[in-house]
Structure formats: C-alpha cells, structure tokens
Amino acid sequence: MDAVSDRDYVIDLAYNNSMIMMHLSRICEEIVLWMNPQFNLIDLDQGFCTGSSIMPKKKNPDVAELVRGKTGSVYGNLVGLLTLMKGLPLTYNRDLQEDKEQIFNSVDTTLSCIEIISKMIPTIVLNKQRASELSGTSFSTATDIAEYLSLKGMPFREAHHLVGKIIKYCEDKHCSLEEIPESEFQKFSNLIEADIYKKIIPSNTVKMRSNKGDTSPKLVEKEASILIKALKKYEQKQ
The missing domain is CATH 1.20.200.10 (Fumarase/aspartase (Central domain))
Structure with missing residues (x-):
C-alpha cells in the first residue's frame, strides 16, 4: 500500500x-x-x-x-x-x-x-578600474591593521580598539587610511612603522592571504584548476 x-x-x-x-x-x-x-x-x-x-x-x-x-x-x-x-x-x-x-x-x-x-x-x-576603486572604500583594510599590530605583540582586543580610533580619525579628517602620515600613525602606537602602508593597500592584502580558502590570486587559480579538472572528469563519465 x-x-x-x-x-x-x-x-x-x-x-x-x-x-x-x-x-x-x-x-x-x-x-x-x-x-x-x-x-x-x-x-x-x-x-x-x-x-x-x-x-x-x-x-x-x-x-x-x-x-x-x-x-x-x-x-x-x-x-x-x-x-x-x-x-x-x-x-x-x-x-x-x-x-x-x-x-x-x-x-x-x-x-x-x-x-x-x-x-x-x-x-x-x-570593470577592473571600478572594482579597484570600490575595494578601498569603507576602510576595507582596517582588519589588516589590527592583525598587523597583533603580530607585533599587541593583544588583538587592544588592537581592535586602537583601529577603531584610527578609523574615527579618518572620518573626522575626511581622509583614507593611505593618506594618514606615518607621524600621525605613530601617535596611535609606536608599533606602527613605514611597512604599515603595504598592509593597507587592498591589492596587497588580497595577495598576502594565502591559506586554503583565502583570496591570494595564485591560490584562487589553483582551486579553480582543481574544480575544472573535476568537472572534466565528471563529463567524461557521462
């Protein structure tokens, strides 16, 4: 039944x-x-x-x-x-x-x-130009500054709070993170050095994230290649 x-x-x-x-x-x-x-x-x-x-x-x-x-x-x-x-x-x-x-x-x-x-x-x-323009808006690399400070020994909770102050500074001054002078950066923490500017360029931060599942172009290409091979293998079975 x-x-x-x-x-x-x-x-x-x-x-x-x-x-x-x-x-x-x-x-x-x-x-x-x-x-x-x-x-x-x-x-x-x-x-x-x-x-x-x-x-x-x-x-x-x-x-x-x-x-x-x-x-x-x-x-x-x-x-x-x-x-x-x-x-x-x-x-x-x-x-x-x-x-x-x-x-x-x-x-x-x-x-x-x-x-x-x-x-x-x-x-x-x-539209690569437009994508590049948008990638740097809304302080998209703020987390990278917190990680930068954390790797230099600052507790992440403290780094998180400090970056909030840096963002407030940018909003008050109507400037981007890249436009902050090094001398002003160091007023927030003496851990911040000239290499900070490498961390706040979106194209650099994308490349630096290279763990599995991250955004590094080489890693993305590798993962895409694996998927393409899997699809071709599946198609051959059909």
Whole structure:
C-alpha cells in the first residue's frame, strides 16, 4: 500500500531542482546588482540584455532577472507536491496524477535555466578600474591593521580598539587610511612603522592571504584548476 502511493523520490527531485535554482537565483542577483550603475562592476553581452521602452540609455539584464523570477515557480512546484501528499491515505489515489505537471515543469525550468546561465556567464566583462576603486572604500583594510599590530605583540582586543580610533580619525579628517602620515600613525602606537602602508593597500592584502580558502590570486587559480579538472572528469563519465 505504501509502495504504490510513495512519491518521496518525486519530492526529492523537486527539492534538488529548488536547491539548484536557489543558487542560480543568487548568482543572477549578483549580476543584476553589479550591473547597476551605482556599482558598475560588470557588463553583459547585449544578447542577454534588453533596452528600456522609454529610456534609451538603459541596459537591462533581463535574462538574469527572468531566471531569478523562475526560481519562485520551481519552489512553488515543491510546495505543491508536498501539499498534494500531506492528506493522502495509504495506497494509490487519483490525486497523485497531479505530480506529473509539477515535476515536469520543475525539471524543464531548471534545465533551461542552467543552459542559459552557462551561456551568459562567459560573456561577463569585469570593470577592473571600478572594482579597484570600490575595494578601498569603507576602510576595507582596517582588519589588516589590527592583525598587523597583533603580530607585533599587541593583544588583538587592544588592537581592535586602537583601529577603531584610527578609523574615527579618518572620518573626522575626511581622509583614507593611505593618506594618514606615518607621524600621525605613530601617535596611535609606536608599533606602527613605514611597512604599515603595504598592509593597507587592498591589492596587497588580497595577495598576502594565502591559506586554503583565502583570496591570494595564485591560490584562487589553483582551486579553480582543481574544480575544472573535476568537472572534466565528471563529463567524461557521462
């Protein structure tokens, strides 16, 4: 009785589709956000965008927005299947015919979105200049100063508090960390020396973080290479 009315495998598939769509939706959200003129971090091939019906200057990342929207439909199919099953007694009931439309739609939508995303992502062009500009905003290297002081013997709690004072100084003076004179830095602590400036340049701090999972370009390339090899190996098995 249970065997002929069980649809766990259908719900599992719908859940997996929902999980895939969740990740695709997040990627698309980043694309939409980064293409916003306020960020201006990336550009997409025109084939994946449309213009505005009234504003000729606009370039809308429609494909990314549509994939993001499709996620709700796939989620709805999962909820629909769960709702379909919740009140059924054991053995087969005609209600179970309703699972076909939902799971077919879920699979078809997910596969279509994967296909279009795989074609869209390679067309992304990074605005390196803008990325560089944004990387130094909001005192992004403040933590590196705290680590710098900690490595020179200052307790991290004290270093954390001291960096807060340095940030307050910058806000009052309307300057960046790089613009603080060495003499002013040393008023906060005599542990701070000229080498501090190497620690507060974003491009340097990215390179210096070289533990597994960190941001060093060489490390990222290595990890990417491992993933690419794994994908190629998987494709060969198909």
